[in-house]
Amino acid sequence: MNDFKVGFIGLGLIGGSIAKALKYFYPGVHITAHMRSQETARYALSEGIIDEACTEIAGAYGECDYIFLCAPVEANVAYLQTLKPFLKEDCILTDVGSTKTDIHEHINALGMQKNFIGGHPMAGSEKTGIVNSKRHLLENAYYVLTPTEEVSPDKVKRYENLVQTIKALPLILDYREHDYVTAAISHLPHLIASSLVNLVKDSDNDRESMKTVAAGGFKDITRIASSSPEMWEQICSTNRENIITVLDNYINSLISVKIALAEHDSHKIYELFDTSRDYRNSISDVSRGPLKKVYSIYCDMVDEAGGIAALATILATNGISIKNIGIVHNREFEEAVLQVEFYEEEARKKAVGLLRKYRYTIYER
Numbered sequence: 001m002n003d004f005k006v007g008f009i010g011l012g013l014i015g016g017s018i019a020k021a022l023k024y025f026y027p028g029v030h031i032t033a034h035m036r037s038q039e040t041a042r043y044a045l046s047e048g049i050i051d052e053a054c055t056e057i058a059g060a061y062g063e064c065d066y067i068f069l070c071a072p073v074e075a076n077v078a079y080l081q082t083l084k085p086f087l088k089e090d091c092i093l094t095d096v097g098s099t100k101t102d103i104h105e106h107i108n109a110l111g112m113q114k115n116f117i118g119g120h121p122m123a124g125s126e127k128t129g130i131v132n133s134k135r136h137l138l139e140n141a142y143y144v145l146t147p148t149e150e151v152s153p154d155k156v157k158r159y160e161n162l163v164q165t166i167k168a169l170p171l172i173l174d175y176r177e178h179d180y181v182t183a184a185i186s187h188l189p190h191l192i193a194s195s196l197v198n199l200v201k202d203s204d205n206d207r208e209s210m211k212t213v214a215a216g217g218f219k220d221i222t223r224i225a226s227s228s229p230e231m232w233e234q235i236c237s238t239n240r241e242n243i244i245t246v247l248d249n250y251i252n253s254l255i256s257v258k259i260a261l262a263e264h265d266s267h268k269i270y271e272l273f274d275t276s277r278d279y280r281n282s283i284s285d286v287s288r289g290p291l292k293k294v295y296s297i298y299c300d301m302v303d304e305a306g307g308i309a310a311l312a313t314i315l316a317t318n319g320i321s322i323k324n325i326g327i328v329h330n331r332e333f334e335e336a337v338l339q340v341e342f343y344e345e346e347a348r349k350k351a352v353g354l355l356r357k358y359r360y361t362i363y364e365r
Contacts, residue, residue, distance in 0.1 A: 002028040007064040009057070009079050011035045011044055014096045014121055015070030016133030019049050021166035024135050032060045040130055049130070062086040066162070068119075069095035069103075073234045077106045087115050092155050094119040098182060099239040100146045100175035107148060117159050118146035118175055120182070121168060128228050136167070136344065143168035146175035183242035188250060190232055191243070193225040223294075295323075295348040299338040300361040308338065311355070315340075318354055320347050 006022060008015050011033050022029050031050040034057055035041055041053040054060055061067060061083060069076040076095050080103075087093060093115045095103055100118045107116045123141035143163045147156050156172070163170040173181070200218075204210040236243060260268035301307050308325065315322060324341040342348045352362050 002026050003030075004028075004065040005030045005032070005063050007031075007061045007067040008033040008050070009035075009067070009069050009083075010071030010075070011040055011050070011130050012070060013124065013128050013130070013133050013137075015068060016044070016049060016130035017123075017135065017137035018068060018070075018096070018121070018166070019044075020133060020135040021138060023049065025165050032064065043130060049133075057082045057086070059086070062088060064088075064091055066159075067091060067093050069093070069097070072231060073097040073099055073102070073238050077103055080106055080110055080112065084110060084112060087112070089114075090155075091115055092117055092159055094159070096121055097238075098186065098235045100178045102238040104146065104148065104175045113148035113150035115151070115155075116148050117151055117156060118144075118178075119159075120144040120146075120178065122186075123168075124227075128231070134343075139167040141168050142171050144178055145170055145172050146178050147172065179239050180242045180245075183239055184246045187235060187239060187243050188246050190224050190227065191236070191247070192250075193222045194232075197222050197225045220294075295342040295345050297340050297342075297348060297352055297355075298363040299340060299355065300363070301338055311338070311340075311360070314354065314358060315351055318350070320351050320354070 004026070006019075006029055008019060008031065011019065015033075019031055019033070022031065030052070032052045032054055033041070033044060033050045034054045035044075044050045045053055052060065057079065067083065067087070069079060071079065076097055083093065093112065094117050096119055097103060098120060100120065104116075104118060107113055121138050121141060121143045123138050145156065145159060145163070160170045160172075196218075200210050200214065257269075257272060259265075260272075299311065301311070312322060312325065321343055322340060323343050324339075326339055327337060340351070342351060352364060355362050
């Protein structure tokens with residue numbers, strides 16, 4: 001299965017990453033894409049990410065073995081009616097949206113169940129757009145599949161094999177279960193991160209003391225607040241019932257904490273940190289979920305001219321790319337003065353061994 005045809009509608013971070021992975025693992029694949037931005041189309045063609053850019057949904061999609069809906073969540077639904085006449089019998093129609101109930105309900109209403117398998121690659125970045133897409137973005141990430149009741153087992157198996165080939169981890173869920181799960185482990189954390197950032201912004205003084213010392217734990221748990229507001233507004237609106245349910249549970253848990261603090265219930269407070277620590281430590285860091293893992297190390301070094309340049313040179317001359325590097329000004333939760341981020345775990349591990357060889361003191365988290 002090398003010479004097959006794939007169609008994309010929308011080509012941002014996730015769509016671009018899937019297209020790049022398909023081109024890498026299936027060199028003979030022919031990729032057609034339709035997108036609103038002509039700049040994106042030119043970029044995708046010039047970089048060899050796609051073979052053909054279409055200005056409208058037309059006959060080329062009737063030849064596709066797979067069609068990926070990669071536009072914003074609500075926009076994907078709008079394309080279904082236009083696509084329906086072009087779907088050949090064995091075509092797999094899928095999407096990459098973070099919510100599934102809304103699109104499944106539209107698929108059912110349009111009678112397109114025999115072609116549709118919902119998809120949610122649980123990987124991403126705070127950065128958006130095709131220019132930030134990466135062939136390996138989905139590697140070792142869960143890729144949730146939500147088949148309809150009428151799609152054939154053969155189609156499901158074929159899609160599972162495709163997902164495995166691009167090095168992601170297929171996981172089959174009912175679409176309703178998917179939306180409840182992601183409400184708790186993805187959508188609620190984004191709401192919490194954004195509301196916490198705004199709380200600090202509104203509580204800060206004129207000298208911005210809170211902003212000045214914000215680092216460590218605060219930056220870690222609010223990193224996802226840098227995500228696209230347009231995308232997350234749509235995600236929340238299409239999964240609002242599930243989010244409200246888990247948000248109610250979270251608010252009740254915060255009220256319980258507030259009561260424990262007011263009553264000086266030290267046992268209750270200890271239990272909160274103890275049970276959460278044990279459960280958090282049981283979650284594997286090997287696979288990426290919707291909150292993308294940060295591959296970083298901390299380096300204890302003397303603050304002197306050329307220190308950072310020397311470390312960066314050692315890494316660069318050994319073929320290790322740095323994603324980000326910076327001084328840790330607030331060391332409440334860190335033991336070192338320099339934080340270095342990498343694009344992948346392999347690079348992080350290589351850097352640890354190399355820098356320790358040069359007698360740097362390295363801390364891993």
